[in-house]
Amino acid sequence: MRCVPGAKLGPMHEMSLAEGVLQLIEDAAHQQQFEKVVAVWLEIGQLAGVEVDAMKFCFDAVTRDTLAHGARLEIIAVPGTGWCMACATTVPMNEVFGACPTCGGYQMQVTGGTEMRVKELEVA
Numbered sequence: 583m584r585c586v587p588g589a590k591l592g593p594m595h596e597m598s599l600a601e602g603v604l605q606l607i608e609d610a611a612h613q614q615q616f617e618k619v620v621a622v623w624l625e626i627g628q629l630a631g632v633e634v635d636a637m638k639f640c641f642d643a644v645t646r647d648t649l650a651h652g653a654r655l656e657i658i659a660v661p662g663t664g665w666c667m668a669c670a671t672t673v674p675m676n677e678v679f680g681a682c683p684t685c686g687g688y689q690m691q692v693t694g695g696t697e698m699r700v701k702e703l704e705v706a
């Protein structure tokens with residue numbers, strides 16, 4: 583077995599995120615007494631490093647034979663934003679280490695679009 587530190591984990595990353603989503607759904611089902619989930623709205627920040635296709639695949643895999651079996655997964659992309667120190671303003675960011683679209687500088691601090699969260703559930 584080879585270990586490659588820093589290598590992108592690929593679908594494993596999405597798999598553990600999908601498991602986290604399922605856990606959250608099961609907790610909500612327990613608290614709010616519903617038995618079936620029809621649709622899940624998932625907000626994914628564009629800087630979160632989550633691949634939408636992989637996420638859909640993993641979601642289908644982990645929800646098999648659960649209360650969310652066959653649920654529709656709706657992805658809402660949240661744009662990335664960063665603070666440019668040179669411009670002293672918030673600007674859109676497409677990648678974590680991207681340049682400022684206004685001044686082209688790299689003194690950027692990511693301020694948004696790095697998270698993933700379950701926004702809404704449609705339950706039955």
Ligand SMILES: [Zn+2]
Binds near residue numbers: 669682684687
């Ligand atoms: Zn700038």
